[in-house]
Amino acid sequence: MVEYTLREMMTIVAAREIKNGDIVFCGTGISMLAAMAAKNINAPESIMLFETGAIDGKLDEIPLAVADSRTMYLTSTNGGLLDAFMTMQNPITGAHVIGILGAAQIDIYGNINTTVIGDYFKPNIRFPGSGGGCDVASVVKRCILFMQQEKKRFTKRLDYLTSPGYLKGGNTRREAGLREGGPTVVITDMAVFRFDEISKEMYLSGYYSGISTQKILENMEFSVDVTRAIEVTPPTAYELEILREKCDPQRLIL
Amino acid sequence: MDTRHDKVMTLEEAIRKYVKDGSHISIGGFTINRNPMAAVYEIIRQGVSGLHLYAHSNGQGADELIGGGCVSRMDIAYGGSGKYAATCIRFRKAVQEGTIRVEDYSNFQMTLRFMAGAMGIPFLPAVSALGTDLVNIWGFSEEMRRKDSSLPKRKMVVIDNPFEGWLDTPKVVLVPAIRTDVTILHVQKADRQGTGRILGLTFADIEQAKSAKHLILTCEELVDTEVLRVNPDQNNIPFIHVDAVVHVPHGAYPTACYRYYDYDPIFLWAYAEYAKDDQRYREYLQEMIYGTRSHGEFIALNGGMERLEQIEADLEKGYAVNLDRG
Secondary structure, X not given: OOXXXXXXXXXXXXXXXXXXOOEEEOOXXXXXXXXXXXXXXXXXXXXXEOOOOXXXXXXXXOOOOOOOHHHHOOOOEEOEHHHHHHHHHOHHHHOOEEEEEEOOEEXXXXXXXXXXXXXXXXXXXXXXXXXXXXXXXXXXXXXXXXXXXXXXXXXXXXXXXXXXXXXXOOOHHHHOOOOOOOEEEEEOOXXXXXXXXXXXXXXXXXXXXXXXXXXXHHXXXXXXXXXOOEEOOOOOHHHHHHHHHHHOOOOOOO | OOOOOOOEOOHHHHHHHHOOOOOEEEEOOEOOEOOOHHHHHHHHHOOOOOEEEEEOOOOHHHHHHHHOOOEEEEEEOOOOOHHHOOOOHHHHHHHHHOOOEEEEOOHHHHHHHHHHHHHOOOEEEEOXXXXXXXXXXXXXXXXXXXXXXXXXXXXXXXXXXXXXXXXXOOEEEEEEOOOEEEEEEEEEEEOOOOOEEOXXXXXXXXXXXXXXXXXXXXXXXXXXXXXXXXXXXXXXEOHHHOOEEEEOXXXXXXXXXXXXXXXXXXXHHHHHHHHHOHHHHHHHHHHHHHOOOOHHHHHHOOOHHHHHHHOEOOOOOOOOOOOOOO
16 A cells, blocks of 8 residues: 555645646645646646646746746736636636635535634734735635635634635625635545535545544534545545655655 | 936935834845845844835844834735745734734735725725635724724625626625835945846736835945946836845845845744844844944854855855755
């Protein structure tokens, strides 16, 4: 059996969501690595787009920020923020964009918080804020969310709603005036969640080898349907080799 | 805005002339790339206070201005410095301790706000943030906005699409224009008149430049006008917007400057350590910023020529290949 870390598992699970022709809007860290893995393994014709304006660069080394000069190498064009967000917001190109985001808190409808823990005016913990996250979550068709599986993070009530998921479920996202879309999948260090087509509530769609649904539920403040869950296929030897040797040989993210 | 032919001055002069206590300012760059750091350190050295800072995603520059006690309010989309500080450390402390007031927007919204300022219109519509706390929660209260004529009366306004669903859009979010007193950019090349050339990603620098009453350019290379005008299609800052040109080699250090140098991982890790501890941060300010008279002296205290050689950009790649960044 091939040994792998949970971080590697999460990266590969996300990479598998990316298809040829997708324009991947990625942030830093694991989301960038997932996009690189997809491009090198299962979706060579996917395109990486950074909110800073870099389109389809050749990432010879892992950028440590979306503004890293490494994102600028051999791109199609080096533009600016306006270019990147127009590409996303314009439905002609935006329909092909898949976003990847992470957060401090998530609720059952996939709304996320990257702003504060505690009261907005006197926060216990301040996080960086929306960045382009709210823009991505507001306009693109598909979105991958990365989360740590912890009770305090899978919360009944967000301290601050930074980026919209399905708001209050059902049709409320559209009623608020937002584009069709919303998160497609939540990938954690234990499990994979998706959203019910009608209620838009999160449900457990997959668990990692050796992790019980009981343990997953213990690490969430709200309960979800677990009847549709199956075991997630672990990373293959080939996927791991490409991820480790080609995507992050310096182990900057993994 | 200034149409003179020669706007070259020293950094000390440019900051003293245009950055006052309480000024509304923005700085160029993004997280750990091309922030006008030499100017940031000079602002701290001059003890400027009460700034209102407008930032989409200024990481290092914003964090140092906050840490240096220069900022009292900010409009911000993102306060992070990549791997070196997932949330900028002095920014986090200042918000948690209530020493600065913040108003949160998204990156696209901030960019549109600079764009509106550049276009001379009061607002632009976005479609981001409907149904979120970016719309619902105002960091600057209505009362504060009513009393202060330098602030727009509202944070943002949701309206029905007045063109009745045209382009399948039921609602839009109007975000107010930004007009700064002064914006400071670090660019790769400029001439004495102020024509500027940014290489690589421009971030929102061009919109920021054109939304400012006064614009200071610091530049890696001060070049002859004739040189820049051979390939004018590569220039992105017209001189008419520019008030001051300052030649500061390594002026973005410790952030990166595409095709010139990389960010400095050694400095950024050390900074994260100082920033976590108030006493050590005071010592950092005292020794490295108040204790130096220029950016050159600041760099000399941080590894000097040897460090600059380590982060020197590969001419083809635009960054320092195989730099130890862990």
